[in-house]
Amino acid sequence: MERNMSNEKTKMPELDAQARSKSFDEVALGYTREMAMSEANRCLECKNKPCVPGCPVNVDIPGFIHEVKEGNFLAGYKKIIETNGLPAVCGRVCPQESQCEKTCVRGIKGEPVGIGRLERFVADFAISQGELGVRDLPEKNGHKVAVVGSGPAGLTCASDLAKKGYEVTVFEAFHTAGGVLKYGIPQFRLPKEIVDLEINVLKEMGVEIKLDMVIGKILTIDELKEDGYEAIFIGSGAGLPSFMNIPGENYNDVYSANEFLTRSNLMYAYLYPEYDTPMKKYGRVAVIGGGNVAMDAARVAKRLGAGEVYIVYRRSEAEMPARVEEVHHAKEEGIEFHILTNPTEILGDDKTGAVTGMTCVKMELGEPDDSGRRRPVVIEGSEYTLDVDAVIVAIGQSPNPLIKNSTPELKTQSWGGIITNEETGETSIPGVYAGGDAVTGAATVILAMGAGKTAAESIDKYIQG
């Protein structure tokens, strides 16, 4: 096939915005073989591979794209899984624009190569061929490792260790594995069936997953050691939702994004009453925050039937931490953006607990703050009331405190993040490693995977001595 010199990515087929805002079906439909090969031919296969260092798990990007050009899709998939245990997930939810695609040479004059879309394509191809997974595993080496949490960090760490022959047991607090991939990211962005398929790969590799196990409660880190686990990886995520601490936040119709998304994603409340977990119906919903979680919550609220859904964000759109694609999708689906707006009080009915509105003030951008973003400042006299009947707080999560509280020797930051050696993932306790949101606070799937990968390498060195 000819080199494709188009300045734009091959367009991703999507569900129509109107229709999809009522449905939990996946929005992005994926490339056909022809689309994939055409997009692959946009890749120049640069010698110095600027895309690869942009990937936290160092996928051989030009290598796998080369196979796609040739129509060897399965070979492309195998190239990816040499370093990335969850390609079907990453192809869907990675913020490629700030990672691999950011440094793509084709991005200088036009759009970068659609690396994420191609990754998803080869992974979906492998699924369609029943070829998902890793063959040719080494013999078990007899060393036991425990992984706490089955989110992206834990799954990646488990996968890499299993590939090296370790006997890995993953402890998951919920009734199903996947962590944030299950409870956080909605079905229309990441179908749960895909997550389960990737997890099955791990099980086929001999990784044992123990569900309903809240480490820190049923077993402590010390007890895991006593049980013969030579090393432990903590990937317990950022499970503790933050609130704004403004008046009215405990009215009934105020949710943390975690609760709202967990009800819908993990517990399938959108299928109530077929599923038992209920979700109330709302007409006008405000989502506070500007990250991916806020976009997810807003789009879920829309799909659950809210007529009006507002994103309320105190900075401007340029400062929004959400992926560009998610902001774009949200707007397409009719989510209204109230930027430079800060809530000051949630109004409600003291008898019933129902939310009746939210008082906000308008903001303007002042001097840059510690994060380098311009600090929002209140505009005097700009107070107004937003007419809403539910509020979802999506301003971030901090690491879950259960392990910290039961492991006094484990050093943590004042805000709860586990302190690690960035190079190795090692914590203050020898043989205990940590990574992902439990260390960094809420970040991305792929950064968590990168941390899981680093820790797996360090654990291998630690045990092999």
Next chain:
Amino acid sequence: MFKILEKRELAENIVKMVIDAPLIAKKAQSGQFVVLRTHDKGERFPLTIADYDRDKGTVTIIFAQVGKSTEHLGTLNEGDGILDVVGPLGVASHFDPAIKKVAVIGGGLGCAIALPQAKTLHGMGVSVDMIAGFRTKDLVILEEEMKAASANLYIATDDGSYGIHGFVTKVLQDRMDEGVNYDLVVAIGPIPMMKFVSELTRPKGIKTLVSMNPVMIDGTGMCGGCRLTVGGKTKFACIDGPDFDGHEVDFDGAMRRLSMYDGMKERSEDCNLVKQAEGKK
């Protein structure tokens, strides 16, 4: 799967189950709870651990069949398995060893949760007055067990069909009027009961512990659905509680949040104490 080893109906609609859960039993302490799910499409819901046996590896739950999930749980029999049991969750109750005289108050099903507290205190050598309130004689549960875990057991029924005629607050008031000096009051039951008990003890400055049981999903601090206002601050019942200082809890707010899914699922908070209090207003 967690096997049900024993099932018994304690009163109409009130069921006790002993579950095979050795790892949970090994760690469980009074005041803690488990989160359960009974089938693939079921919801997650919390139940306080009513008892545990570390040697046998069992935990005991006692529940009223008042909604879809507890009704489904009630259809399971000895030998059946419960799909998910997660725990032990929450902070265990902590009692000051200097305590000498305590009133442990249970309201209805709350007696099942108050009993392990009474047992713990009784075991510490504390003199326990157990005050147990029920709507009517047929609903009285755990009488023998409560008797064994206390120095004095006072049973009261709303309709006077058994024991003392009246509410637990009356019994507590009478005891205090008789000059009994409690170092601590533990009150576990419907929110209005805990609220009225806390109001009785507040003027006397008697420390009062209540156990909150709000709507919950994960039970590990993740969803914040169980949050309540305590001393003007937001607390999560699952990781900060479930025990709180009754003089600090915003019971009205907690009551509102508990009523959130009324109409979507049934809840029986048919409390006579509220009816009486509202009648007086």
